[in-house]
Amino acid sequence: MTYNPQQIIARGPRLVSESAAEAIDGDVLLEGATYSILEEDEDRNIWRIDAFPTTEEEDARLQEVLAGFPELTVTADQLADADWLAMALSGLPPVRAGRFFVYGIHDRGRAPDNTVNLRIEAGAAFGTGHHGTTVGCLIAYNDLLKSKRFDRVLDVGAGTGVLAIAAAKTGTRVAVGTDIDPVSVRISNENAKLNKCHARFVYANGLDHRLVRSDAPYDLVFANILARPLVGLSMAIRGALKPKGLVILSGLLRTQERFVKAAYHSKGFRTVRRIHRDAWCTLVMQKV
CATH class of the missing domain: 3.40.50.150 (Vaccinia Virus protein VP39)
Structure with missing residues (x-):
């Protein structure tokens, strides 16, 4: 049976969100899981985890791990039956990090002349330049x-x-x-x-x-x-x-x-x- 991709979103205080992210990192069943964590609302101390499971097993395990943190509000949104990764990337702005300018094909006309321009197409790989670790x-x-x-x-x-x-x-x-x-x-x-x-x-x-x-x-x-x-x-x-x-x-x-x-x-x-x-x-x- 084909898995229908969905996005799992968890929101909560910073320390709880970081602990949940650390639990995902440390889970052997989630070694290949794709997720991000960022500050969504500084004034209200709300941090957000976005996870994108690719199999039913990974989906179930992510939800099980997140359920271990009751202070998090966890929701799951079904993704449209389309190339959702390409659609998501097409909406990402280019990234400037010092002399480096990272962009995708949708922004190829916006690269400055005075930067080291890196055209990066992600496909199914990690590292568009938007993630805090890559930046x-x-x-x-x-x-x-x-x-x-x-x-x-x-x-x-x-x-x-x-x-x-x-x-x-x-x-x-x-x-x-x-x-x-x-x-x-x-x-x-x-x-x-x-x-x-x-x-x-x-x-x-x-x-x-x-x-x-x-x-x-x-x-x-x-x-x-x-x-x-x-x-x-x-x-x-x-x-x-x-x-x-x-x-x-x-x-x-x-x-x-x-x-x-x-x-x-x-x-x-x-x-x-x-x-x-x-x-x-x-x-x-x-x-x-």
């Missing part, structure tokens, strides 16, 4: 570029490829991305062609790929995934970096920041910077 990574990278360039860059969990493509378009000679989803790998390679850049993307579990090993060590690693995988990959990321190399970590909630920082500090990293956007945190750390 945080781009802002962190933009600021690092003010003082240095990065010859070799690795993007772990590349999604649409936006971060590796941003690197390739700002002077990086070797830009490699990995993802555990073959659809994301296809989309990211298509986006590299759209942007006429040399970024390459491969299917890999973390950093386990011949191309990733052959191009190491890297000056910079992006890892915009989830908190637990970030911790699990901390030693592998350290091994892939040059001495004094940098890593930009995101995909973690503010409530998970201490957990991730502790894991990287124990592996010989120091914190350079942190960026908060909505409920999300981006960390810049250096191998010491």
